[in-house]
Amino acid sequence: MQKPLREMAGFLQRMLPPQIPEAFEIDGKFRTIATEEIIRKGVPSFKDFMYQLYSRLIAEGSAFDKPKKEAHEFSDSANITTSYPFISNIAVLLSNMGVHGTLSDNRDALLLDGIEMLTAENIVSNAKISETGKVDCLRFLTDCGIRFEGLDLSGKKAAALAPLVVTYPENPEMLTGLKVMATVQRDVSSKYVNDILLRCDYRVLANRKAEILPLLKDLTAPLPADVQAFILKLHTDYMGLGYKCDTYVGSSTRFEYFCRSKELWRFNLSLNNGHNITIKANNTEKYPDIIKKLPAWLQAKIEKGYGCGKKMGLTDSCDGGCRGYRIPLNESFMDISEAVKAWLEKEVSCIQNK
Secondary structure: OOOOHHHHHHHHHHHOOOOOOOOOOOOHHHOOOOOHHHHHHHHHHHHHHHHHHHHHHHHHHHHHOOOOOOOOOOOOOOOHHHHOHHHHHHHHHHHHHHHHOEEOOOOOOEEEOOHHHHHOOOOOOOOOOOHHHHHHHHHHHHHOOOEEEEEEOOOOOOEEEEEEEEEOOOOOHHHHHHHHHHHHHHHHOOOOEOOHHHHOOHHHHHOOOOOHHHHHHHHHOOOOHHHHHHHHHHHHHHHHOOOEEEEEEOOOEEEEEEEOOEEEEEEEEEOOOEEEEEEOOOOHHHOHHHHOOOOHHHHHHHHHOOOOOOOOOOOOOOOOHHHOEEEEOOOOHHHOHHHHHHHHHHHHHHHHOO
């Protein structure tokens, strides 16, 4: 079974940026929403709101959970829309509040033409929200401190006056942050960067490809200091040698490192598998002395070979072999870090000498 909703909420909470710089870059197209000063106050306020929202989901998530069987136990991906529809529906309602809401003159309210605007478009997924699902989400958002003037949630269908007035008395600046992040979610989201609203990814406001190293620092921040330092140095060493790194950042994240056109290794971050390195090595038989320095469990995987165990006739079902050799980035990683580094260097050497 998939991991419970409260664990996904905890994972998304950890994906929120640890710190938002005071002077983050804002593209001109988003400065039409508000001045840079107002945006720079609003976005951190929205992040704080999402942190509290996830805390409530961690505590109360079981009430909204609908467990499903995972598509693949080895997958680093988790489809929020299909696996965690309550979180997806929350994102849809928030994004529509931001995109279709007009900020009041003193920016302490979002004004919508009517309740139908809350589901006017789905910039998060293609899934439809049922009336029951909408009421559940609106009640939850009310519990999180958002106020809907004139909204009646006492029945099975939500009813409201037009226009609908949305406020957040605890910190009205959050509403500007919501509008900004909803707009950037709609305008910039792609296969390379998604779940922008749920992660409050302020970097996307620059409207250009984010610098990789600061992003990697944020994503590795929960790791032990020595493990984080190792990953950051590994990244800078490979970039210094001119290798390519492709990034895919969302509710599951990966940094793919290439030597020539061959993908060599990945840094992954996902709900299912946490922080890990996945090495895609095809030349292990050429450097047995290095392989012998690796732990027994990893040697056993290497002995089996990189590739689908089922296709190779080694297993009756998929064993995740085609995904590479996955190594968790936990407290014990540093015990094998030098061997892993040497392993990657040998694999690079083999690729370059072909």
